[in-house]
Amino acid sequence: xxxxxxxxxxxxxxxxxxxxxxxxxxxxxxxxxxxxxxxxxxxxxxxxxxxxxxxxxxxxxxxxxxxxxxxxxxxxxxxxxxxxxxxxxxxxxxxxxxxxxxxxxxxxxxxxxxxxxxxxxxxxxxxxxxxxxxxxxxxxxx
Numbered sequence: 001x002x003x004x005x006x007x008x009x010x011x012x013x014x015x016x017x018x019x020x021x022x023x024x025x026x027x028x029x030x031x032x033x034x035x036x037x038x039x040x041x042x043x044x045x046x047x048x049x050x051x052x053x054x055x056x057x058x059x060x061x062x063x064x065x066x067x068x069x070x071x072x073x074x075x076x077x078x079x080x081x082x083x084x085x086x087x088x089x090x091x092x093x094x095x096x097x098x099x100x101x102x103x104x105x106x107x108x109x110x111x112x113x114x115x116x117x118x119x120x121x122x123x124x125x126x127x128x129x130x131x132x133x134x135x136x137x138x139x140x141x142x
Contacts, residue, residue, distance in 0.1 A: 053076055054076070054077045054078070054079060055071040055076050055077070055078045055079070056078075056079045056081070057078065057079070057080055057081070058081040058083070058084055059080065059082065059084070059085060059089075059093065060084050060085060061085065061086075061089055062085075062089040062092045062093055062096070065092075065093055065096045068080060068093075068096070068097065068100070068118065069096075069100055072100050072104065072106065072118055072120065073104065075120045075122065076120075077117065077118065077119040077120065077123050078117075078118045078119075079111070079115065079116070079117055079118075080093065080097065080115070080116045080117075080118065081114065081115045082094075082114045082115070082116070083114045083115070085114075090114065094116070097116060097118050100118065101118065104120065104121075105121045106118060106119055106120045106121055107119045107120075107121070107123070107125055109125050
């Protein structure tokens with residue numbers, strides 16, 4: 001009975017700090033510890049804004065879109081300069097980047113009429129210039 005009382009007082013924090021509980025007996029048949037699996041987050045944590053690099057690309061055609069996606073999926077902000085693309089490819093690339101933004105919960109900001117900044121959710125972007133966004137000619141609003 002004294003052992004039970006000392007255990008309960010230990011759990012409640014009433015036991016003396018110098019007292020130590022006796023070690024629990026190991027389960028039968030488990031002489032060695034089981035290896036633990038490593039756990040890694042699937043997405044970067046929110047609130048963490050550590051950016052080590054920014055990827056810049058100047059695609060000439062829509063076929064370079066997977067390169068944008070590969071870097072964005074790694075959590076790397078991407079600057080896309082579509083100045084050398086045709087109007088049709090620019091629209092396709094913008095549509096692709098909007099899909100990436102929605103699918104991976106990121107942000108897309110127009111820097112100039114043909115340059116866009118695609119950032120993951122954990123990267124904050126200063127949004128001082130709201131007038132530029134209201135005059136987008138590539139984005140169709142409902």
